[in-house]
Amino acid sequence: MQFEREFFYDEVRDGFYIPGIMKRAWGAELTILSEVDRICKKYDISYYADGGTLLGAVRDGQFIPWDDDLDIMMLREDYNRFVQVVQQELPEEMSFYSFEVCKEYETFASSVGKAIIGFDAALLRKYQEIPYSLGIDIFVLDALSNDPEDEEYRNTIWELFLEILKFLDKDKKRESFNQALKEIENLFDLHFDKGKKLKPQIYRLLYQLFQEFNEAGGDYLANMPYYAFKGTCKFPRSAFKKTRWIPFHGMQLPIPADYDAILRSEYTDYHKKVRSIGEHDYPCLRAKEKELHDISQGKWDLHYHFSDKDLVHYEIQNFRDLAMSMAEAFTVLQKQLFEYYHEGDIHSCLLGLASMQEKAILFGNAIEQKKGKGTESVSILEQYCDALYHAHEALMAIVELNVNEIDEQGRRNEMHFPMDFSSALQKEMQRTLKKPSYYLKKLNTALKKEFKKQVVFLPHSAKHFESLRPLVDALLEAGDTECKIIPIPYYDRYGDGSLKEMHYEGEDFPKEYEITDYRNYNFATELPDCIVINSPYDQFNPVWMVDPHYFSGELKQYTKKLVYIPWFVTDEINPKEKEDGKAFRIMDYYVNLPGLFHSDLSIVQSEGMKKAYLSKITEFAGKDIRKKMSKKISGAGSCLLGEKEGQGVKEVVSCFRRFLFASNKNLVSKA
Structure with a gap:
């Protein structure tokens, strides 16, 4: 089967996060179904979608x-x-599992699946890059008797089996267990082989009991395990008289014509979406991943493992920091100059003026290299240098006057005040020395205007840019930061983790924004004040990844502050609610990732979701890390995914700006 590549990317649908690896599992299952479909069509065998597959096909x-x-x-x-034809028809990498072919079988559903685990290239391509063993379940419908007494008798027997199954894997010494076992042996005139596993023997006996009334051909059919032990999945035989074919992920899926009767029996109100349904541990891929990890002796591991060093972010100084520090240093030197003057230390005054002029020239050259010629700050620095020069010349003139007077008296001049000159001349000298301070104030204003805090946004997808767009718009409107939008390349991945083709979506971004080509931006030179990412995965998404140069662990080396804003919004998740159990478990795929732990601030969709994140972090890394991460996560992101205005945007912008303009000492507490 062939799928569009977008089919396999992570997405949120109905408020639920679907990881890309789950999409690959779906693709592999559909590929397996296509083989079953081929066999059934070849031999004119009817089959139908069942359970959640039928529900999804009909509803969505x-x-x-x-x-x-x-x-x-x-x-x-x-x-x-x-059963008679499947094994001879399946390709060699697939197997059929059932009571009919396996004496030790221990489940009531038969299955067809890919049995081979590993990285054979041809099999990876065929089964949508899934390296695991994977299959689809086949449930068999057996007849219920039209005679109520027959079913009542069978129910009595089922209750005995239920008593056995209840304690089969726990405590076989219970009196009720042994009593039920003896009653079944008497009823069926048999003896269980105590030297062999008991569970397959009991399951096989039940499997035969399910088929007890098939020859009578009753009006109702049932998926017997569910009917026997849960009272559900009883269907009118008439529902299967005709077959409908409906679209399902690029193929036509057969369903019973009266699918309404089937779904109502299994789910009652099947139009209501309920996430807690499902009999097995979710997601099943976790067990598959562990299986492959064990077989590969740990060489295959696409799961992020937390390290304390991931929370460390060392201080970085960029050109803006140096420029503002330089301007502040000039102010300090100016104050020191006046101290020398009032102390009468003319020698230090002259040296200070010369040194300040030299530093100002070097500073101006550095600004020109960074910003080019014609900047206001360089023009002010030139005026500042002129003022320093005039102050130096005026001071030297006074010194020369003083030297002459001292020479006539035959004494050595030490270029030191106080000197006997007019108060008018003193006032003029002070005005001359104060002149550079005027330009320093202008310089500080010009530097803040020319060197705004630079915020770099690194979306990989034009579609996912929507989660960043409200913040970008607000910052552009405020005008006190420099925003750079730099779409970054990303790669699809093969099932063994190696890279496929590269994708770059820079041309697909909204035309009203200025886009910077990633090839023309040097992080090591620019050292932006803040980098905003919306992909937290680094190398730990098995389906796709951004270019390794843009992994969160790399980026935090080049910025003072790294911010993560998820590209998605899910429904709210309460870890304590059964209905949210699957959603909480699937958080493994978007919380337990390096981007969240490397970032200095993560803005998630709500305070409620922040609590869910922290619960998952506790489960993943422990309570101590939860405390640290609690200060690095904000639940202000209610404007994620494109809200243009309103309270949600204001909260995010306010949170972000407090964080951006906070000193590094207060980085965490103010975030």
């Missing part, structure tokens, strides 16, 4: 966002025909 025409597997169902007569 695609996978349910929080579903991680693909289910189909067959009537028993169709399934029996399928």
